[in-house]
Amino acid sequence: MTDIADTVNVERVVHGPDRPGTPALEARNLTKHFKVHGGLGRGAGVVHAVEDISLALPRGTVTAVVGESGSGKSTLARMLTQLISPTSGELLLDGEPVRGDAKSRRAYTSRVHLVLQDPFSSLNSVHTVRYHLERPLKLHAGRRLGREELERRVLDLLERVSLTPADNYIDKYPHELSGGQRQRVAIARGLAVEPEVLLADEPVSMLDVSIRLGVLNLLDELREREQLAILYVTHDIASARYLADSIVVMYAGEIVESGDAVRITDAPAHPYTQLLLSAAPDPERAEPPVLRGRGAPPSLVSPPSGCRFHPRCPFAMPVCAEQAPPTLQAPDAESARHVAACWLLDPEHTPTTSAEPDVPQTRHMPSPQRHEDPTDPA
Amino acid sequence: MTQTQTLNPSKATTGREVVLEIRGLDVDYGFGPDAVRAVSGADLTLHRGEVLGLAGESGSGKSTLAYALTRLLRAPGVITGGEVLFHSRPQGADAGPVETVDILAADAKELGRMRWSELAVVFQSAMHALNPVARIDAQLTDVLKAHRRHMSPAERRERAVELLRMVGISADRLRSYPHELSGGMRQRVMIAMSLALEPQVVIMDEPTTALDVVTQREILEELMLLRERLGFAVVFITHDLSLLLELADSIAVMYAGRIVERASAAELFRAPRHPYSLGLKGSFPSLHGERVRMEGIPGAPPSLKSMPSGCAFHPRCKFAVDRCKVDLPPLATPAMDRIDGLPDVSAPTPTQRVSSCWLHDGQQAAPDALALPFPTPVHLPDQVATAPNGDTASGADRVPSSTTVTHPTLGSTS
Numbered sequence: 001m002t003d004i005a006d007t008v009n010v011e012r013v014v015h016g017p018d019r020p021g022t023p024a025l026e027a028r029n030l031t032k033h034f035k036v037h038g039g040l041g042r043g044a045g046v047v048h049a050v051e052d053i054s055l056a057l058p059r060g061t062v063t064a065v066v067g068e069s070g071s072g073k074s075t076l077a078r079m080l081t082q083l084i085s086p087t088s089g090e091l092l093l094d095g096e097p098v099r100g101d102a103k104s105r106r107a108y109t110s111r112v113h114l115v116l117q118d119p120f121s122s123l124n125s126v127h128t129v130r131y132h133l134e135r136p137l138k139l140h141a142g143r144r145l146g147r148e149e150l151e152r153r154v155l156d157l158l159e160r161v162s163l164t165p166a167d168n169y170i171d172k173y174p175h176e177l178s179g180g181q182r183q184r185v186a187i188a189r190g191l192a193v194e195p196e197v198l199l200a201d202e203p204v205s206m207l208d209v210s211i212r213l214g215v216l217n218l219l220d221e222l223r224e225r226e227q228l229a230i231l232y233v234t235h236d237i238a239s240a241r242y243l244a245d246s247i248v249v250m251y252a253g254e255i256v257e258s259g260d261a262v263r264i265t266d267a268p269a270h271p272y273t274q275l276l277l278s279a280a281p282d283p284e285r286a287e288p289p290v291l292r293g294r295g296a297p298p299s300l301v302s303p304p305s306g307c308r309f310h311p312r313c314p315f316a317m318p319v320c321a322e323q324a325p326p327t328l329q330a331p332d333a334e335s336a337r338h339v340a341a342c343w344l345l346d347p348e349h350t351p352t353t354s355a356e357p358d359v360p361q362t363r364h365m366p367s368p369q370r371h372e373d374p375t376d377p378a
Numbered sequence: 379m380t381q382t383q384t385l386n387p388s389k390a391t392t393g394r395e396v397v398l399e400i401r402g403l404d405v406d407y408g409f410g411p412d413a414v415r416a417v418s419g420a421d422l423t424l425h426r427g428e429v430l431g432l433a434g435e436s437g438s439g440k441s442t443l444a445y446a447l448t449r450l451l452r453a454p455g456v457i458t459g460g461e462v463l464f465h466s467r468p469q470g471a472d473a474g475p476v477e478t479v480d481i482l483a484a485d486a487k488e489l490g491r492m493r494w495s496e497l498a499v500v501f502q503s504a505m506h507a508l509n510p511v512a513r514i515d516a517q518l519t520d521v522l523k524a525h526r527r528h529m530s531p532a533e534r535r536e537r538a539v540e541l542l543r544m545v546g547i548s549a550d551r552l553r554s555y556p557h558e559l560s561g562g563m564r565q566r567v568m569i570a571m572s573l574a575l576e577p578q579v580v581i582m583d584e585p586t587t588a589l590d591v592v593t594q595r596e597i598l599e600e601l602m603l604l605r606e607r608l609g610f611a612v613v614f615i616t617h618d619l620s621l622l623l624e625l626a627d628s629i630a631v632m633y634a635g636r637i638v639e640r641a642s643a644a645e646l647f648r649a650p651r652h653p654y655s656l657g658l659k660g661s662f663p664s665l666h667g668e669r670v671r672m673e674g675i676p677g678a679p680p681s682l683k684s685m686p687s688g689c690a691f692h693p694r695c696k697f698a699v700d701r702c703k704v705d706l707p708p709l710a711t712p713a714m715d716r717i718d719g720l721p722d723v724s725a726p727t728p729t730q731r732v733s734s735c736w737l738h739d740g741q742q743a744a745p746d747a748l749a750l751p752f753p754t755p756v757h758l759p760d761q762v763a764t765a766p767n768g769d770t771a772s773g774a775d776r777v778p779s780s781t782t783v784t785h786p787t788l789g790s791t792s
Contacts, residue, residue: 068590178678208435209617209661210694213674220671235590238620242663242672265665279595282665283623283647291595296560 012054013327015258017246018337019058022095024196024229025080025112026056030089032075036301045301049075051253052089057197057229062219064232064240064261066276067250070297073233076250077201080231081114094196110140113190117202119182123174129185130170133157136192157188160226161218180211184218191222198222199231204239216243237280241265246337249273252297252308259330259338269330269340272309307343319343395476396465397611398424398447398579403460405439405446407682413456414682416442417635420460421709424579424611426467429602431626431643432615433658435679439635440615444581448499449481449489457482466496466578495525498572502584504564508556514567515552518542521574541570545600562593569601573608581613598625620662623647631655634680634690637709641731649750651712651733653695656747689736697745701736709733713740714749 012029034047050072057063065073078084080091082098082105091098098108116122123132133154137145145153151170158166161184174182183203190198200219204212220243222228234240240247241261248258249270257270268274271293278289292314298304304311310320320343328345330338343349405417417439424430434440445451447462462481479492501507509517518538522529529537539549545566556564565585572580586594602625605612614626622629623643630640631654639652650656657675677694680686686693692702709732737744 068592180678208679209619210435210658210675211678213661213663213672214676217671217673237591238663238665241665242669262669275592277665279591280665281591281618281621281624281662283620284664284666285624288599288624289595291592291599294592294596296562296593 013339014054014056015246015248015255015339016056016063017058017061019061021058023056023058023092024094026054026092026095027076027080028054028090028092030054030076030079030086030091032072032079032084033087047300048303049253049300050079050086053255055248055255057231059196059229060223060227061246062223062230062232062244064234064244064247065250066234066237066240066247068235068276068297070252070300071250072253072300073250074201075253077114077199077231077233080197080199081112082108083114110193111195112197112199113193113195115183115186115190115198115200115203118206119179119186120174120206122186123182125174128171128173129158129177130154132185132189133192136189140193153192157192158185160191160222161185161188162214163188178211179207180214183207183215187215187218187222191226195228197229197231199233201233202235203232205234205236212239219243237265237276238282249276252303253300254308254341255327256309256342257330257338257340263330263332263338267330267332269332269338269345270309270342271313271315271344273340275312307341315344317343317349319349394425394428395467396423397426397467398422398465398613399461399463400443400447401461401463403443403446403462404458405442405451406456406458407442408454409456415635415685416455416682417446419709420632420637422613422630422637422640424613426578427605427609427611428628429605429612429614429626431622431629432613432632433617433619433622433629434632435617437634437679437682438632440632441583442635443632444499444583444613444615447481448493448497448581449484450499464492464497464579466492491525494521494572494577495575496577497579497581498575498577500565500568500572500580500582500585502587504561504568505556507568508564510556512555513552514538514542514554514556514559518552518567518571518574521571525575537574541574542567544573544604545570546596560593562589562597565589565593565597566600569597569604573604573610576608577610579611579613581615583615584617585614587616587618594621619658623659631658634685635682636690636734638691638735639731639733640709641733645731645752649752651715651731651738651744651748652691652735653697653737653748654691655733657694689734697737697748699736705736707734707736707739710738712738712744714738714744715752716740 014026016023030050030053032050034049036045036047053076055063065076067073075084079086085100093108093111098104134150137150137153154170155166158164158169163169163181163184169181177185203219204215207215216239219230219232223230232240232244237247244261246258247261247264249256249264249272251272257264257268257273264273265277268277275291275293278291293309293312295312298308298311304321306322307313307320307325310316313320325341325343326346327339327341330340330345332338400420400422403417403420404415406413406415408414420443422430432440432443442451442455445455446457451457460482464479464481466477466479468477479488484492515535515538518541519534522534522537538552542549542551547563547566551559551563559567569585586597589597601612614622616622623646626643628640628642629646630637631646631652632638633654639646639650639655641651646655647659650659654675660672661674663672675694680690688704689695689702689707692698695702711730712733715731737748743749
């Protein structure tokens with residue numbers, strides 16, 4: 001285990017499903033800092049929204065990014081679409097570095113597409129379904145399409161998202177459709193450009209409970225049938241487990257754990273993932289859950305030193321406040337990739353030999369660590 | 379408007395005291411031919427100290443019901459029928475006579491007296507429910523100022539501090555404006571405010587939906603502790619059935635303006651009787667066990683303007699028979715749950731489980747998925763027993779039964 005940990009430690013850890021070959025989209029060391037004005041007399045600050053994330057999205061896989069609001073998951077998705085440009089780091093599409101000029105950016109948008117959360121505002125209410133789907137076809141076809149071909153392609157798109165019979169939907173306005181149907185149109189619009197990567201930012205959280213699974217199952221079919229690389233951004237870890245191959249857990253702008261979806265939810269290695277799972281609604285629970293690590297995510301203007309989770313962590317050790325933890329192999333991981341950024345996984349820093357620390361109170365030492373926090377704003 | 383009753387108010391069979399009764403409540407939006415019915419014939423009984431969950435999708439009428447029963451409904455909403463009875467027990471005197479107030483008939487003065495002090499509401503969006511230009515202390519003490527005239531400013535302030543502490547906010551937040559608080563803190567302030575006068579009933583309309591799961595869990599834990607201490611009853615409205623199953627004592631499931639099933643949380647979880655409850659339960663992916671393909675519910679909830687005939691759920695129901703398209707099923711005790719000697723279908727007791735579905739009228743055997751036995755027998759029937767998983771919580775073994783019985787397994791994708 002030490003060997004694996006060491007090698008992982010030295011190399012840059014790429015999160016996401018482990019597949020042979022070049023991933024459809026790869027992010028290397030993506031970082032985003034937003035400049036903010038601190039208000040009167042407070043000067044300017046920097047929000048450390050996303051910190052050094054490397055993520056690979058192979059074809060035919062779904063990667064779920066799970067985290068609370070403010071964890072940076074949407075910022076990550078927007079950087080991957082090039083809607084916002086990273087402070088540092090690079091994107092590789094099919095192994096080729098992505099350039100920032102207007103022409104390459106346009107080419108990029110036809111290969112990486114974003115589906116937004118709210119299908120009530122992402123569709124234009126004065127235009128029909130036909131208009132929404134024809135536009136990307138016309139703009140990205142690279143040649144003039146005949147009227148018949150356009151119609152054929154629009155109908156085909158509607159069928160691909162299971163809006164059948166397609167004739168019934170093509171001339172409808174968004175208000176005539178239900179939330180689920182609208183989200184399907186939004187996904188169809190994404191498919192119009194024949195993308196290789198589909199980024200879905202909370203695609204079902206605005207939908208009624210009973211139709212969410214329909215949209216999730218559609219994403220599942222698109223992965224299988226069209227071999228898309230899908231990024232599924234969500235706060236709902238149960239739906240991530242349902243749909244995704246891999247889950248990436250984000251906290252305060254950093255990836256704290258990633259690995260096989262079932263493995264992450266069955267045997268979470270990072271205390272934050274454990275907290276998230278214990279807080280999730282689960283009617284199968286016999287006893288009320290015990291939350292270990294109350295409180296709220298930190299301010300990202302002056303994030304905590306060391307591990308950003310340490311002020312909340314029930315297992316925090318002195319080292320956690322001093323040094324950011326390396327990303328280490330989780331103890332249960334066999335062949336599957338399952339890593340977590342936590343000092344508990346480092347044998348040198350685990351006081352007990354047990355991999356499952358069960359005496360949090362004795363090691364909970366908030367006061368000495370608090371003094372080491374950089375509490376001063378920039 | 380207040381009739382003081384010396385005789386016992388309706389008591390449940392369990393002996394628990396009823397605090398709020400809703401009988402045949404109808405709510406329309408609009409007048410005349412254009413009116414649409416948002417809630418039809420809702421019957422609910424809330425016992426003292428109980429958590430009653432109201433589950434349903436958007437447009438199912440759950441929020442309308444809450445607004446109607448508190449008389450907060452605004453035009454074009456109109457209450458067109460039914461009654462809401464509030465059995466108020468005066469504070470401090472446990473054995474004192476119980477006053478029954480007909481909320482729908484109460485005048486403004488009576489309502490003004492009752493609100494906050496006996497019946498409080500917590501809304502989903504605390505940012506919108508709090509006044510953005512007033513400090514927290516002003517908003518907290520305002521309630522006391524209106525209802526507790528005898529309190530001095532110092533006493534009110536003291537009470538405000540106590541209330542904030544009760545929900546886990548330190549006193550130095552008193553001088554904050556709402557925008558200076560996090561979403562969770564704002565919702566805590568709302569809860570503190572609703573409890574300021576120790577009401578007997580608190581109605582919560584999606585109180586934690588906008589919050590992160592950890593914050594949601596913390597607030598719910600606090601709420602449950604406070605309920606134990608203060609003894610108020612909660613009507614908890616949410617679309618998140620999986621949360622309700624954990625939280626509530628009893629649950630009413632609403633669909634297209636009607637209550638389609640009412641049962642205890644355990645009954646609903648182990649053995650739902652209505653196809654919609656079953657489908658809703660199967661719409662929440664599990665955190666445990668083998669990954670199986672789930673189908674949710676086909677189609678979408680109906681618009682109130684074009685309500686299907688008969689049972690409103692029949693177009694989406696995989697068990698629908700011809701009768702479902704024509705006749706509206708009554709909300710009655712399912713045939714298999716009737717106790718011998720108590721065959722009275724038309725008037726089930728408030729605690730008896732009821733479901734509005736023709737499959738349970740006793741004329742035919744209900745589909746297996748809707749006829750799971752409850753209480754759960756010790757020996758599980760073969761077709762519902764999925765492999766019990768040693769490391770999951772007790773009871774997890776029976777969970778996927780409703781979905782795995784009827785849906786093919788997809789297996790985990792790799």
